[in-house]
Amino acid sequence: MMNGISPRYQMSIVQNINDRLFELYKSYEDVANYLDKWHIVYDCYGDNENFYFYFKDEERKKLDVKKTLHHIDGETLLKIAIDLGVETPDYIPSIPVFKNELKSSYETASQTFEKAFKNVEEDPSLAVGLANSALESIIKEILKDTRINVVWGEKDTLYSLIKSITKAFKLTAEVGMPDEIKTISTSLVGACKAIEDLRSGKTIFHGKMDSNYIISDSLYAYFIVNAVSTVGLFLLNFYKAKYPPIVQPTIDVDDLPF
Known part of the structure; x- marks a missing residue:
């Protein structure tokens, strides 16, 4: 997997992942549950994570999907894209x-x-x-x-x-x-x-x-x-x-x- 992924490509892939998530899962709750499968907490205090969840409301019920995705590292984004069947032509062109x-x-x-x-x-x-x-x-x-x-x-x-x-x-x-x-x-x-x-x-x-x-x-x-x-x-x-x-x-x- 490529470690260095350009910001321009990340912007594009975030949009495609966002669209695909809501195509597959119709609710914010299901989208959040899916992304939670990729979420890793490295210590028992929850202070060290591979990414954070951002929400649009104070009750933390409506996930801000794009903002959350934008704060996920490029390598994990590619893994998510592949899992969802989102095309990654810059990495596997044909x-x-x-x-x-x-x-x-x-x-x-x-x-x-x-x-x-x-x-x-x-x-x-x-x-x-x-x-x-x-x-x-x-x-x-x-x-x-x-x-x-x-x-x-x-x-x-x-x-x-x-x-x-x-x-x-x-x-x-x-x-x-x-x-x-x-x-x-x-x-x-x-x-x-x-x-x-x-x-x-x-x-x-x-x-x-x-x-x-x-x-x-x-x-x-x-x-x-x-x-x-x-x-x-x-x-x-x-x-x-x-x-x-x-x-x-x-x-x-x-x-x-x-």
Whole structure:
């Protein structure tokens, strides 16, 4: 997580968090109860806290949400934003666009990726594993298109799937394609293999002993989740460009001979 967050960005994210809170929770009481989950008191006297609650009335029943949020540190604000599903494009740029693409046609992958995104801070290991699974789901959905002539299996994992789809899309063998693009495409396969290896060897997904290394730093999880969104977005856009949806012809009932 980034420690230095600009005041301008904090102003923007506070407004977005405020709007989202009242979209999800309709009362000041529920909003206050939610923010209280992020509130930490460091001593038994209540004099040392990570942030303070500000109210609009003397009875302390109507929380001044914006003022409270403005006095929360930037790192915690980002964690709250992620928990609420508020976009954070300055920190994970491609994710907002990617999430919108998934919601339109890839429900399973969308739900999996949402879980990955929300667990980046809380459980980095889980986030990496889910991001891997989301990318697998996307590639499988694309490869189901009967116009794509490549052999693959339902049990294929990410490394096999990315090799299949790059072969189908001719990303490493297209005649006339610049060598630099082919090099990037080959690196894409290597990146997906690394993501799969992380999921298999460095996350909780395959059962680990106490002595095994498990990803626990959210910075690595951000890196992987952002990488998955970038790769996934490219594959989705390439697929739509090369294999546009087939439009079924409509029949005007007035033209029928009976």
